[in-house]
Amino acid sequence: MASKPLEHDPTDKDLVVSAPKKSAVGVPSLLASIPLALNEMGPVRTLKTLRHMNQKDGFDCPSCAWPDPPNRKVAEFCENGAKAVAWEADTLKVAQSFWALHPVSELKTKSEYWLGSQGRLVEPVYKPAGADHYRPISWDNAFGIIGRELNALQSPDEATFYTSGRASNEAAFTYQLFARAFGTNNLPDCSNMCHESTGKAMEESIGVGKAAIHYEDFAKSDLIIIMGQNPGTNHPRMLTALEEAKEAGASIIAINPLPEAGLMNFKNPQRPRGLIGKGTDLADQYLKIRLAGDMALMQALAKRVFEAEDAAPGSVLDHLFLEGHCIGLAEYREHLSTLREADVLAATGLDSAQIDELARRYLDAENVIITWAMGLTQHKKAVPTIQEIMNVLLLRGNIGKPGAGPCPIRGHSNVQGDRTMGIWEKMPEAFMDKLAAEFDFDPPREHGMDSVQSIQGMLQGKIKVLVALGGNLVHAVSDTTVAQEAIGRTRLSAQISTKLNRSHAYTGDAALILPTLGRSDIDRQRSGVQFVTVEDTVCAVHASQGRVEPVSSKMLSEIAIIARMARRVLGKDHPFAWEGFAENYDSIREHIAAVVDGCENYNERVRVLGGFILAHPPRDSRVFPTPSGKAVIVVNELEALALPPGRLILQSLRSHDQFNTTTYSLNDRYRGVRKGRNVLFVNPKDLEALDLADGSYVDVHSEAGDGVDRVLRALRIISYPTAEGCTATYFPEANVLVPLAATAEGSNTPISKSLIVRLEPVGPPVFA
Ligand SMILES: Nc1nc2c(c(=O)[nH]1)N[C@H]1C(S)=C(S)[C@@H](COP(=O)(O)OP(=O)(O)OC[C@H]3O[C@@H](n4cnc5c(=O)[nH]c(N)nc54)[C@H](O)[C@@H]3O)O[C@H]1N2
Ligand SMILES: Nc1nc2c(c(=O)[nH]1)N[C@H]1C(S)=C(S)[C@@H](COP(=O)(O)OP(=O)(O)OC[C@H]3O[C@@H](n4cnc5c(=O)[nH]c(N)nc54)[C@H](O)[C@@H]3O)O[C@H]1N2
Numbered sequence: 001m002a003s004k005p006l007e008h009d010p011t012d013k014d015l016v017v018s019a020p021k022k023s024a025v026g027v028p029s030l031l032a033s034i035p036l037a038l039n040e041m042g043p044v045r046t047l048k049t050l051r052h053m054n055q056k057d058g059f060d061c062p063s064c065a066w067p068d069p070p071n072r073k074v075a076e077f078c079e080n081g082a083k084a085v086a087w088e089a090d091t092l093k094v095a096q097s098f099w100a101l102h103p104v105s106e107l108k109t110k111s112e113y114w115l116g117s118q119g120r121l122v123e124p125v126y127k128p129a130g131a132d133h134y135r136p137i138s139w140d141n142a143f144g145i146i147g148r149e150l151n152a153l154q155s156p157d158e159a160t161f162y163t164s165g166r167a168s169n170e171a172a173f174t175y176q177l178f179a180r181a182f183g184t185n186n187l188p189d190c191s192n193m194c195h196e197s198t199g200k201a202m203e204e205s206i207g208v209g210k211a212a213i214h215y216e217d218f219a220k221s222d223l224i225i226i227m228g229q230n231p232g233t234n235h236p237r238m239l240t241a242l243e244e245a246k247e248a249g250a251s252i253i254a255i256n257p258l259p260e261a262g263l264m265n266f267k268n269p270q271r272p273r274g275l276i277g278k279g280t281d282l283a284d285q286y287l288k289i290r291l292a293g294d295m296a297l298m299q300a301l302a303k304r305v306f307e308a309e310d311a312a313p314g315s316v317l318d319h320l321f322l323e324g325h326c327i328g329l330a331e332y333r334e335h336l337s338t339l340r341e342a343d344v345l346a347a348t349g350l351d352s353a354q355i356d357e358l359a360r361r362y363l364d365a366e367n368v369i370i371t372w373a374m375g376l377t378q379h380k381k382a383v384p385t386i387q388e389i390m391n392v393l394l395l396r397g398n399i400g401k402p403g404a405g406p407c408p409i410r411g412h413s414n415v416q417g418d419r420t421m422g423i424w425e426k427m428p429e430a431f432m433d434k435l436a437a438e439f440d441f442d443p444p445r446e447h448g449m450d451s452v453q454s455i456q457g458m459l460q461g462k463i464k465v466l467v468a469l470g471g472n473l474v475h476a477v478s479d480t481t482v483a484q485e486a487i488g489r490t491r492l493s494a495q496i497s498t499k500l501n502r503s504h505a506y507t508g509d510a511a512l513i514l515p516t517l518g519r520s521d522i523d524r525q526r527s528g529v530q531f532v533t534v535e536d537t538v539c540a541v542h543a544s545q546g547r548v549e550p551v552s553s554k555m556l557s558e559i560a561i562i563a564r565m566a567r568r569v570l571g572k573d574h575p576f577a578w579e580g581f582a583e584n585y586d587s588i589r590e591h592i593a594a595v596v597d598g599c600e601n602y603n604e605r606v607r608v609l610g611g612f613i614l615a616h617p618p619r620d621s622r623v624f625p626t627p628s629g630k631a632v633i634v635v636n637e638l639e640a641l642a643l644p645p646g647r648l649i650l651q652s653l654r655s656h657d658q659f660n661t662t663t664y665s666l667n668d669r670y671r672g673v674r675k676g677r678n679v680l681f682v683n684p685k686d687l688e689a690l691d692l693a694d695g696s697y698v699d700v701h702s703e704a705g706d707g708v709d710r711v712l713r714a715l716r717i718i719s720y721p722t723a724e725g726c727t728a729t730y731f732p733e734a735n736v737l738v739p740l741a742a743t744a745e746g747s748n749t750p751i752s753k754s755l756i757v758r759l760e761p762v763g764p765p766v767f768a
């Protein structure tokens, strides 16, 4: 019953554009996921797999990091979770004959859609330096090659160890231990391109870079503000939490340049009313903000809070909280007194009445949650923007009480856990001290390279080996052409992967693909069937156990791969119990308990059904682990993004049928796009001003001002109700436009949501 690999790479020849949807997740969504799952997995496997997903004794959905509600439903998954698992649990395998048939030079020309549709990777393959083909290789020989290349380096810092956020806590802990035992802190991860700005901003403001709420807080909140996030597509189960919050009396404000369907209305397929009724209207106020305008908006909101306090002294600010727990209030108030409304209106594209309404709603609410995702983190001023959110919340004590708090919504299902486990190029000294004590060794203390720095390091010849625990670095990182060139300069790239992607086509001189088990696969080791653990976006840690029979016995678990690699690289006398780690994951968890703060008695606590919630001092007790011991109200100079005449600001975002660089189909249902991805959403007024029309084609040129002409060719224009002056197209294709050096201040995250671009009309493409 397996699906068939795509033979031909589809083009946009049959592209269909219709009006965007005004409502998310009704009947069509479940109907959309089930056939896909059936097609890819077959009926028995589908039922078995989906039945176990997100249940307390099952496996964690490999899609997003949205938390599980305490009272789970029988079918606790969403359409996109079903797609993710159908994609992973697919019984189709990349055949042994594939490698001889398809040279790497050909793989380079294929789309992610084609590559991902070839099936699960089931045997290790090797492309020797100079060769144009991968060929099967034994696991032993594969590890031998990694050992030889890593040990030939002049310094351990000539290698970099990337991680994507699907890796379990146990795999992540073992991997960082290996990299540090080898001698480097070069541990870049997808977080560098994702919520790094959040971590940086929140650490400085409140001392913890994670959401300061519990799942239950949504239903206790009076107001939920959703900024720069598209939950209908990227965190669909959040819509259930929002629906429940609305029923309990909360209001919702959506701040987004696009009127995303999932922000406006939700038809809940779990309820009879959702199937036939009108659904629940979500946003009570929608602010169609200009890209990168959020910092100005938050400052304008804070200024209105101060004005309200001036009008009714003592009744608006939470004085008790501010005096007891915060520093920087006076400076902030003083700073905002000079904020000019005209600057705010120019930066946001909003009018004063809209901001007044936002302020009124904020002040009327006792308990406020603000959520955000990539719409805020991938801008030059991302870190100060997120700090302004923290400021707004702190002014009225909206943290550390029920129904209130900052809530960054993380992306990959375990990206937050990976960081907790030590995947970071600059882990704090306290972690390194505990790691050193637990394993009785001297881990390197010098900070390592992040994702962008690793690519730069490859370009400069400083990085010679790339090992990647999942992901698709070459296509996820900015400046695709440069990234491809950079990886091409390494001696070896080794990818631990479930499916084919661009990073297997653009490789080092020599390349390895190491096939691994996914989240849904049963993981058997010498001591028996294993489970792993993960952490969601609200710090809940729980077990995850695969339930479907792996499609091949040749694949190894991530932990087995890391352990065998470590043994081969570090030698047979290396004192860590690598074999023991792979034999029984409890032994890894014993070390996690000793090293990672808050994970004491880990093995016992993760065995409790539903797991446990990591401590979070600001959330739990209004304790702020910053240097001053207080929450910091940070003063930031407003700097708006200047838009030269005749230009637009471009954001790159996800379609409904993709997971990051993985394409499930060429459709983006809610935005009315079918059978194509090469599209550009533009406001009708901008089209008129630029003398362009819906249905015509343009080349998009990025104007970074560095003399390089970066172009994305032949996009079909869709007249779309995005904010004026703003345009959008899909990631990862758009990465060719983002200069490597264009990153957010303080977090070094590529600014993939605020590129200045010029549109050049071209004729329609000729489709083969
Ligand atoms: N199905 C599915 N689920 C996913 C993913 C996936 O690819 N597919 N990816 C996962 C990952 S790793 C992540 S990080 C998350 C990403 O989740 P999102 O952040 O929701 O992902 P994007 O598609 O990048 O959407 C960004 C949203 O922010 C808005 N936006 C862009 N710029 C601005 C701005 O300047 N201001 C404001 N206010 N809004 C702005 C866009 O219009 C868009 O609605 O989703 C996770 N979940
Ligand atoms: N322009 C632009 N660029 C962006 C973004 C954007 O919005 N715009 N978003 C950024 C964000 S938020 C992120 S998180 C990054 C994503 O960057 P990555 O995490 O590097 O990319 P993914 O596409 O999620 O990786 C997909 C690959 O992971 C492998 N994989 C899947 N499951 C598993 C597993 O269980 N184990 C292992 N070992 N491998 C597995 C498969 O081979 C699959 O092809 O991209 C970033 N890049």
Ligand SMILES: [Mo]
Residues within 6 Å of the ligand: 190, 193, 194, 195, 410, 411, 412
């Ligand atoms: Mo992400």
